[in-house]
Amino acid sequence: MPTDLSLLISATTRWLTCAYPSSGGAMSAALTEAQARQAVTVAAWLRYPTPMDAALVSVTGPGGSGRLDWLTGADAPGQDDEAEQAWRSWVDEVVASWAASLLGTPALAETAVTALADSWHATGTPVEFRRLVSPGAHDQQAAALLRHPDLLAPLAELHHPELLTRLDTDRVLDG
Template sequence: MPTALSPVITASARWLLAAFPPATGPLNQALAEAQAGHAATIAAALRYPTALDAELLDLLGPGGSGRLDFVTGADAPPLTDATHAWRTRVDETVVSWAACLLTDADLAALAAACLTATHHGPDSVGDARRLTIPSPRDHRAAPCCATRTSSARSRTSTARPSSASSAPPRPPPPPSPGDYQAQGALNRAGKRGASQGLRPPTRMRP
């Protein structure tokens, strides 16, 4: 996890888990936390790809969860409460992009490949296979997982693979410096978020 972005990553992942809680059970909770953390890490690294971007974020702040709470209709506590001070570190764009990554494994793999072109590097997210190559168990545990897609990257499938599809998918080529393909893809995916199963929560857990 990029150190300079860790407060935003932690807060954004926490907001996602509170707004779209996983199924009950400690294993579901642990898997959902891992996937939300990976998604927020990738999104934050692409949102703030250079050291200067991270320094400006530290200087100006991410904006907080106020608008997200309003848009989703969640019952959010006042940010003046010290218990909920973490909400001031939530970044709206990071949350939106992370939600898209949680619903589309192929998009997550593309976004992870684009980390090569950032200051943080490809190793900043660690092992994100639960996000980029999710198993059926990961699908069930993931937040925002109502219509999660991973047509080419699921580890298991009930359908018999054809000869054309039996070969493992080729990883996307690493982008050249400054070529952030995932940013455009994430923005386009965000516009169709409603059709991806991102239903606004009726009430958010503190």
């Protein structure tokens, strides 16, 4: 069974960067995407911690972006070509919510990255999440919308308790 989460990670990253776009320019867009991808990767690895979990989601699919589009008012598929919107079926609502929590709460992001230290996902591969856990000034400026706690709140709150449970923490960490 396939255990690759790349479709889910790519689609959920794309959804986040569409819903919370960069502040402008190609460099800002690249920095925003890098931060979103790191947050989504951490969230996906937490959500699907075993090869069996990853294999099951690759067979069943994650559920799509419908509820997220409605919640955030993001551009949802309308009259557009169905084939061009197919990526939305690979968006994972829980992963998007967890990624929003990580982006809006730096201490929680650090806890999540630490929790992945022994993950099978990172085995044999050097992994770094610097842009997620300690973004620089350019990162912060580029992803102002993507990291704004008030803007992220409706999305982050959807599955926040489950994230805290997964991280085995009983308190909300402050950024």
